[in-house]
Amino acid sequence: MRIGIPDDGGPLVPATPTTAARLVGLGYEVAVAAGAGAGAGHPDAAYAAAGAVVVPGPEAWAADVVVVTRAPASLAGPGPSALRPGAVLIAQLAPATRPGLLRELADRGVTALALDAVPRISRAQSLDVLSALSNVAGYRAVVEAAAEYGGMFSGQVTAAGTTPPATVFVIGAGVAGLAAVGAAGSLGARVRAFDVRPEAAEQIESLGATVVRADAAAQQVSADGYASALTADQEAAALRAYAVETAAADVVVTTALVRGTAPTTVTAQMVAAMRPGSVIVDLAAPGGGNCELTVPGERVVSDNGVVVLGYTDLPDRMPRHTSELLGTAVANLVELGTPGRDGRLVLDLDDVVVRGMTVARDGEVLWPPPPVAVSVQEVPAQEVQEVPAERGAGGAGAAAAGPGTTGRRPAARTALVVLAAVLGALAVAASPAEQATHFTVLALAVVVGFYVISHVTHALHTPLMSQTNAISGIILVGSMLQIGSSDPVVTVLAVLASAVASINVFGGFLVTHRMLGMFHRTPEEP
DSSP, X not given: OEEEEOOOSSSOOSOOHHHHHHHHHTTOEEEEETTTTGGGXXXXXXXXXXXXXXXXXXXXXXXXXEEEEEOOSOTTSTTGGGOXXXXXXXXXXXXXXXHHHHHXXXXXXXXXXXXXXXXXXXGGGGGOHHHHHHHHHHHHHHHHHHHHSSSOSSOEEETTEEEOOOEEEEEOOSHHHHHHHHHHHHTTOEEEEEOSSTTHHHHHHHTTOEEOOOGGGOOOOOTTXXXXXXXXXXXXXXXXXXXXXXXXXXXXXXXXXXXXXXXXXXXXXXXXXXXXXXXXXXXXXXXXXXXXXXXXXXXXXXXXXXXXXXXXOTGGGSHHHHHHHHHHHHHHHHHHTOTTOSSOOOOOTTSHHHHHHEEEETTEEOOSOOOOOSSOOOOOHHHHHTSOHHHHHHSHHHHHHOTTOOSHHHHHHHHHHHHHHHHHHHHHHHSOHHHHHHHHHHHHHHHHHHHHHHTSOGGGHHHHHHHHHHHHHHHHHHHHHHTTOSSHHHHHHHHHHHHHHHHHHHHHHHHHHHHHHTTSOOTTOO
């Protein structure tokens, strides 16, 4: 099959020479429109050297699989009109807001995959174009703010005097917000950040920023992994925090989007209270803007001299790296759909990732896809009915019991624990005195280990594996000493213990080595 990379007129290109070589390695013929990569710094010769074929623009649109950065306004244009029935179109389609385009694609018989509809699950992270673009946008937002701000971000101590660092306030600690926090901090600014999700506080602090807290505005993430709209009380509490922080900030970066819609986080009154020369960068401008003064796509100056940037093309302003990230996501998607590495794209709609991205196929519009829950386990109906009414009425009892629990399950679990404890006590009582000591140590180790591991944050589980390796090393040494025992049972158990401990030791060190490799620079990296 042939994969076409047309020139959609923008600076971005969905395939770099590096990712084009990956596609060629999967067995595809890659046809790149002449000049498609020029805006990102990739000449036609680089694509040809990677194994791709440079073709005229309309020929790229006529390929079996067509990949563009953003979907065309319609299929009537000179390029999209060459898109043939049976072809596969991969692009950012904005399916929730462009039903007419989806219907047009279905009527043409085109299978359409939306890069901006990737399910938010761990397995699909390598395909998540929105996160990649948000990361670039957050970084670029700080660059734009630094260009507009009339001073340096870092504090300076000179013979002529000292200057304080700039104060940057970031609203939202998602991908874009954390990228902005990191970029502002690296420039030496004093960074403060707020997010309605309590779990985001740890991520903010890990980047060296100060967490702004407003407990009355806190909420939990929704079942599908995306933020939910605030209640009236939560919104009022958040606005009070925003008013205090924006008045003291030199730069404000807003990133709040709920299902593509931008809630108001910075009012005109807040802008009026900011110092002249302050800068607001509204990353939610494509959704209407978080600031009441934002005009999408434009630079606005308020009456009191505050600059409000509503640019909607921030990722496009860094075309080299944005194209690299976009091309990598496309290559990962094509690799997922090419299990045989034979140059033939196979779309398995039973795969939740592929199904979530497929918005049109065989003349049908498949949007919206079936919901994919990522953080909440559904409770079977028969189990819900078994929960006593007095516990479910207020919600507190149900929350304490947890999803999927019933009135009978805790009792059964408690009975099993008691039974296990009784059997363990009997085993200890029937054992010789020296064995009773070993049983006691084992029981304490299990209990202490359970509570220690269960209270360690998930971010530290991989480093914790190094300590586990050391413990397994002790087990390995002990089991090897017992292999020569005259008791065949002891010998068999020792061999099994040695094998299991060896797997844990070598496997653990391999995972730890790969983790540490993420922090090492390769010779070609700056």
